[in-house]
Amino acid sequence: MAGRKRVAETTEVLLQGNVAVAEAAIAVGCRFFGGYPITPSSEIMVRMAELLRADDGVFIQMEDELASICAVIGASWSGAKSMTATSGPGLSLMQEALGYAYFTETPLVLVDIQRAGPATGQATHVGQGDMMQFKYGSHGDVFPVALVPWSVQECYDLTIRAFNLSEKFRVPVFLAADEAVGHLRENVVLHRNFEVVDRIKEGAGDPFGSPLPDGVPIMPAFGDGGRLMVTGSTHDGRGFRKVDDPEIHDTLVTRLMRKTLDHVDEIVEVEEYMLDDAEIAFFAYGVSARSALAAAKRLRSKGVKAGLLRALTIWPFPEKQVTQLGARVKTIVVPELNKGMITGVARGFTGTPVHAFAQTNGKIIEPDSLVKFVEGLP
Amino acid sequence: MTRDMNKYLRDGLPGTRFCPGCGHGILMGAILRAVDRLDVALDDLLFVSGIGCAAWIPSPNIGTDTLHTLHGRALAFATGAKLANPKLTTIVASGDGDLTSIGGNHLIHSARRNLDVTVICANNLIYGMTGGQTASTTPVGARTSTDPDGNNFRPFDICNLVMASGARYAARFPVTRPKQLIDAIEKALRIEGFTFVEAVSPCPTQFGRRNSTAEISALYDSVDSQCISRAEAQTMDEDERLRHFVVGEFEP
Numbered sequence: 001m002a003g004r005k006r007v008a009e010t011t012e013v014l015l016q017g018n019v020a021v022a023e024a025a026i027a028v029g030c031r032f033f034g035g036y037p038i039t040p041s042s043e044i045m046v047r048m049a050e051l052l053r054a055d056d057g058v059f060i061q062m063e064d065e066l067a068s069i070c071a072v073i074g075a076s077w078s079g080a081k082s083m084t085a086t087s088g089p090g091l092s093l094m095q096e097a098l099g100y101a102y103f104t105e106t107p108l109v110l111v112d113i114q115r116a117g118p119a120t121g122q123a124t125h126v127g128q129g130d131m132m133q134f135k136y137g138s139h140g141d142v143f144p145v146a147l148v149p150w151s152v153q154e155c156y157d158l159t160i161r162a163f164n165l166s167e168k169f170r171v172p173v174f175l176a177a178d179e180a181v182g183h184l185r186e187n188v189v190l191h192r193n194f195e196v197v198d199r200i201k202e203g204a205g206d207p208f209g210s211p212l213p214d215g216v217p218i219m220p221a222f223g224d225g226g227r228l229m230v231t232g233s234t235h236d237g238r239g240f241r242k243v244d245d246p247e248i249h250d251t252l253v254t255r256l257m258r259k260t261l262d263h264v265d266e267i268v269e270v271e272e273y274m275l276d277d278a279e280i281a282f283f284a285y286g287v288s289a290r291s292a293l294a295a296a297k298r299l300r301s302k303g304v305k306a307g308l309l310r311a312l313t314i315w316p317f318p319e320k321q322v323t324q325l326g327a328r329v330k331t332i333v334v335p336e337l338n339k340g341m342i343t344g345v346a347r348g349f350t351g352t353p354v355h356a357f358a359q360t361n362g363k364i365i366e367p368d369s370l371v372k373f374v375e376g377l378p
Numbered sequence: 379m380t381r382d383m384n385k386y387l388r389d390g391l392p393g394t395r396f397c398p399g400c401g402h403g404i405l406m407g408a409i410l411r412a413v414d415r416l417d418v419a420l421d422d423l424l425f426v427s428g429i430g431c432a433a434w435i436p437s438p439n440i441g442t443d444t445l446h447t448l449h450g451r452a453l454a455f456a457t458g459a460k461l462a463n464p465k466l467t468t469i470v471a472s473g474d475g476d477l478t479s480i481g482g483n484h485l486i487h488s489a490r491r492n493l494d495v496t497v498i499c500a501n502n503l504i505y506g507m508t509g510g511q512t513a514s515t516t517p518v519g520a521r522t523s524t525d526p527d528g529n530n531f532r533p534f535d536i537c538n539l540v541m542a543s544g545a546r547y548a549a550r551f552p553v554t555r556p557k558q559l560i561d562a563i564e565k566a567l568r569i570e571g572f573t574f575v576e577a578v579s580p581c582p583t584q585f586g587r588r589n590s591t592a593e594i595s596a597l598y599d600s601v602d603s604q605c606i607s608r609a610e611a612q613t614m615d616e617d618e619r620l621r622h623f624v625v626g627e628f629e630p
Contacts, residue, residue: 032462058461063487067454070447074426074458077445078466082458100448222443223463225421227388229438231446240438241446 012189017155017182018085020190021111021175022047024159025083028196030109031057032082034071036064036090039123040179041113044085065090069097069110076106077230079201079221081163085111087179088130089120091137098172099138100232102256105170105208105217107199109162112174113182116337116362125362126179128286128337134174135315141253143260145267146174146315148285152186158312164197165267169259170216176314178337180287180364209237214258260316269312270321274300278307280374281329283322283346283354285311287364288335295335295370304374314342319349326350333357333374335365385420386410388441395434399586399594401553401579405500406435408556408577409471412563416467424459424466428452428481431507432473432500432579450480453488456495467567468494474501474515474576478534482514489543492571498563499536499574502581510584518620521588532620536576537628546571548628552578554602555625562627578605578623 015023021044025033033048045061052059058075062068068084075082086094091112101108112134116127134146145165147158159175166173199219207228210217217237220226229239234249242248260267273293275281280299282292289310299306309325311318325332332354334343340356347354357373359365396402413423421443425436429449437446443466447455452472460468470477477485477499488495503520505511510523515536519528537548547569549562559577566573578601580586586597604622606614611624 032458034458060457060461062454062457063483066451067457067484067487070451070454071458071461073447074445074455074460075462076458078459078462080462082462096448097451221463222424222445222459223422223466226443227420227441228443229388229446230444231437232448233446 010190010192012187014185015152015188016043017149017152017177017184018043018113019047020152020155020188021085021159021177022051023190024156025109025163026051026055027190027192028160028163029081030083030163031080032072032075033058033084034060034062034068034075034082035084035086036062036068038065038087038090040115040182041085041087041111044111044113048083065093066097069094069101072108073097073101073104073106076108077222077228081107081167083109083111085113087113087115088117088127091130091133095133095137098144099140099142101172102138102142102144103232104230105219105256106172107166107170108172109159109166110172110174111159112176114176114178116360122362124179126287126337126364127360127362128178128288129341131176131314131336131338131341134176141257143257144172144174144315145169145260145313146176147312148176148314149181150286150289150310151181152184152188154312155181156188156190160194164195167197167199168216169263170199170219171260176286178286206237208235208239210255213255214262215255216259264316267313268316268318268321270318271310271312273308273310275307275309275325275328277305278329279305280331280333281306281325282308283311283325283332283334284308284336285314285342288337291365291367291370292335294367295374298367298371299374306374317345322346322349326352331355331377333370335359335370337365381414383407383410383414386413386440388438391439394439396431397583399580399582399597400431401502401577401581402432402435402500404553404556405498405559405577405579406439408553408559409435409469409498409563410440411560412567415564416567418467422465422467424468426452426456426459426468426470428472428476430473430476430505431502432471433476435471435500450476451484452476453481453484453493453495453497457488457493460493460495464494469496469498469567471498471500473506474499474503474536475505475513478536478539479514485540486543489540489545489572489574492544492546494571496563496566497572497574499576500579501536501576502579502585504581504585506581506584510588520585537574540572540574541628541630544572545574546630548574548576550576550578550623550625552601552605552623552625553580554598555605
C-alpha cells in the first residue's frame with residue numbers, strides 16, 4: 001500500500017496483547033477513542049486514555065456502546081483516525097451503527113476481544129463466537145474487513161494494518177481478537193518504520209460516488225468546505241437522499257461490495273505451516289491456530305503428515321486459499337471456540353471433508369485433544 | 379433591511395418535504411435567522427440530526443456540512459465530531475421522539491458533560507413520520523394512532539430534564555412566536571456549553587387531525603393559546619399545568 005513513512009525508534013518490550021493494540025493505534029496515527037468499559041477489552045481503553053491524553057488526542061468514555069461507536073463515526077468525519085474496543089455484548093449493541101459506518105463509507109477500527117457467549121456468558125473466559133457477527137451482524141448486505149491476530153506481535157501489526165485498510169478502502173475494519181490473545185503477555189517488537197495510509201481528502205469526483213464500479217471516493221472532513229451531506233439513507237454521489245430510485249440503490253450496494261471483494265488479493269492474508277506434503281490440514285485462526293500448530297507438530301512426531309493453514313484475514317473469507325487447500329489434502333479440521341461457525345463457511349469452498357473441532361467451554365484448545373480428535377477420524 | 383437567507387440553503391432543492399402546515403419550516407427559518415446573527419463562517423457550521431421529520435430540517439436543506447445519523451444517536455455522533463474538531467459550531471436539530479425517547483440517554487449525558495453544542499428540539503408531540511404514534515412528549519389525553527382513546531402517561535418536561543442534567547441554558551417557545559424563538563436560539567448559540575431550545579411545532583397531519591382540528595390555522599391558534607408563562611404556571615395545579623406549554627427561558 002502506498003503511503004507516507006513514519007520513522008521513530010523501534011523497541012522490543014514485554015506487553016499484553018490489549019496494550020499492544022493501543023500502542024499500535026497511536027503509532028499509526030489514531031487520534032480519537034470513544035469507548036465503554038467491558039471485560040475482557042478494558043485494558044485497551046485504559047491505555048488509550050493514557051496515550052491520547054499525553055499526545056493531544058481525544059479520549060472520551062461514552063455512556064454506552066451505542067454512543068461509543070456513533071462518536072467514533074462522528075470523529076472520523078471530522079478527520080480523525082478513530083477507534084473503539086469492546087467485547088461480544090458491546091459488539092451486539094454497536095451493530096446498527098456499524099451498518100451506518102459501512103454504508104456511509106466511514107473509516108474506523110473496532111477491536112473485539114471475544115469472550116465466551118452468548119448473552120453475558122462467561123465474561124472473563126475466551127471465545128470465538130463473534131465470527132459471523134462481523135460479517136452478518138448488520139441488516140442488509142455488508143462486506144467489511146476482519147483481521148485475526150494470534151499473538152501479541154500481531155495485535156500490534158494487525159492493528160496497524162486495520163487502520164491502513166480502513167483508510168484506503170473507506171470501510172470499517174474489525175480486529176477480531178480473543179480474550180486469550182488479548183490477555184497474553186509476550187515480547188513484541190514495536191515497529192516504528194512502516195507505511196501509514198491516510199484517506200484521500202481531495203481530488204476528482206464526489207464524496208459518495210465513483211465512476212469505477214469498485215472505486216473508493218474522496219473523503220473531505222467536516223470543516224473543509226465540502227458542505228458534506230452524510231446520511232445512512234440511500235444517497236447519490238453527492239450525498240442527496242435517493243430513497244426511491246432502484247438503480248441508485250443497487251449501484252451503491254454493489255459498489256460497496258466490490259470495493260472489498262475486488263481487492264481480496266490485497267486484503268486477504270494467510271500463512272502456511274508444514275503443508276508441502278500434508279495429508280491432513282488444520283484451517284484455523286486466532287488463539288486456536290496456536291493450538292493447531294502445536295497439534296500438527298505432535299502429529300508429525302507420530303508420523304502423521306499434518307499441517308496448518310492460518311487465516312490472518314477472516315472477512316473477506318479466504319475462499320481461494322481454502323479451495324486450494326482442499327485440493328492438496330485429504331481432510332481438513334477447523335478448531336474453533338464456537339459451534340463450528342467458520343467450519344460451515346469453509347465447507348462451501350471445497351469438496352474435501354471439513355471437520356469441526358468445536359469447543360465452547362471457555363478454555364483454549366489443548367493440543368493433545370486435537371491430536372486425539374485427528375487420530376480418531378475415519 | 380432584507381437579509382440574503384438563500385446562502386444558507388443547499389443548491390438544487392425544489393423545496394422542503396414537510397407536510398402542508400408543518401411547523402418545521404418555520405423553525406428552519408428561525409434557526410437560520412439566529413445563525414445569521416452570529417459571525418460564523420458556513421464552512422465552520424455542522425448540523426447533526428437523527429431520524430424523523432425534524433431530522434430533515436438540516437438534511438439536506440441547510441447548505442453546510444450535515445450529518446444525518448441513526449434514530450436517537452444524533453448527540454453521540456455530534457460528540458465525536460465536535461471533540462475531534464472543536465472549531466465546528468455544532469447544532470443538533472432533531473425531533474422529540476428522537477432526542478428524548480430512543481435518544482434520551484445521550485441527551486442527559488451530553489448535558490451532564492456540558493458538550494459544547496446547541497440542541498434544537500422540534501417538539502411536535504407525536505411520531506410524525508411513522509404515522510402518529512404516542513411519543514414521550516404526547517400530552518395526557520391526546521389521541522394518537524397507538525392511543526386512540528387518549529394517552530395515559532405524563533410527558534417529559536424536556537427543558538427541566540436537560541437543566542437538571544447540567545445544561546447551561548434551555549428555552550421553550552412555539553413556532554407561533556418566531557421572534558422569541560429566534561432570540562432564544564441566538565442566545566443558546568452564543569452561550570458556551572450545552573444549550574437547548576425546545577420549539578413546539580404543530581403537526582397538522584398526525585396530531586391536529588386526531589385532536590383539536592384538521593384546520594391548520596385553528597391548530598396554530600390552539601397551540602399558541604396553550605402557551606403560558608412560568609408565573610402563570612405557578613398559579614395552576616399539576617393537571618391544569620400539564621395541559622399547557624410553559625414557555626420562556628430556563629437558566630441555571
